[in-house]
Amino acid sequence: MTWLLAAVAKRDGTAFERLYAASSAKLYGVVLRILRRHDLAAAVLEDAYLKIWETAGKFDPALGSPIGWMVAIARSRAIDLARRPDTMASDVEPEIDDAEGPGAMPRREMTEELKRLLTCIGRLEPDRQRMVLLAYYGAFSREQLAEKLDTPANLLKASLRRSLFEIEQCLTS
Numbered sequence: 001m002t003w004l005l006a007a008v009a010k011r012d013g014t015a016f017e018r019l020y021a022a023s024s025a026k027l028y029g030v031v032l033r034i035l036r037r038h039d040l041a042a043a044v045l046e047d048a049y050l051k052i053w054e055t056a057g058k059f060d061p062a063l064g065s066p067i068g069w070m071v072a073i074a075r076s077r078a079i080d081l082a083r084r085p086d087t088m089a090s091d092v093e094p095e096i097d098d099a100e101g102p103g104a105m106p107r108r109e110m111t112e113e114l115k116r117l118l119t120c121i122g123r124l125e126p127d128r129q130r131m132v133l134l135a136y137y138g139a140f141s142r143e144q145l146a147e148k149l150d151t152p153a154n155l156l157k158a159s160l161r162r163s164l165f166e167i168e169q170c171l172t173s
Contacts, residue, residue, distance in 0.1 A: 001066035002059075009057035016053060023067055024049075027074040030136075034078040044081055048074035075136070083141075120170035128163045135160055 001022060007015030027048060032041040051073050059069050121129055135145055142160075146153040 002061045005052075005056045005059045005066050005069075008053060009059070019052075020049060023070055026067065027070060030071055031074050031078040034075065034082055040081060041078070044077045045074065048077045051077070079141075116171060117167070120167045123170060124163055124166065128159060131156070131159060132163050132167070 001019065004015050004019040004022070008019055024045065028041060028045050031044045031048070032038065035041050035044065048070070052070055055073075059066065063069075121132060124132065131145070131149060134148070135142075142153055142157060146156045149156065151159075
């Protein structure tokens with residue numbers, strides 16, 4: 001995907017279409033898990049891809065993977081929207097039940113990549129598993145998460161980094 005982002009940085013529309021086809025399902029899943037509403041997720045996904053189109057030239061493969069960079073953009077947009085008081089304040093139940101979360105998907109329907117990710121997360125200590133899942137699916141800021149877990153923010157940040165490093169090592173081994 002690195003070469004696709006490089007082509008997108010040069011305003012190659014065909015490369016952008018291929019990048020979208022290769023990554024939109026994953027980004028949509030991340031955004032939907034945070035917002036829990038299809039209408040909002042679709043709008044955020046559109047906004048995220050606009051940002052990806054505009055900033056593709058800033059992607060640095062030395063700092064991370066293309067999909068990680070794009071997920072960070074989409075996740076950030078979703079969290080920003082989720083934090084707006086007018087967005088989620090509603091008497092209506094969210095469109096997505098907890099039963100539709102990643103853990104509810106039948107194992108046979110999971111991609112190999114997702115199975116590997118869940119296995120790697122499962123190798124973390126239970127407290128660190130919870131922290132990682134809350135941080136990336138719960139739409140909490142670092143400060144909110146530190147308060148929720150009753151942990152100093154700097155310790156939480158270090159623990160998150162260590163956990164993510166361990167997950168990355170597990171995925172690449």
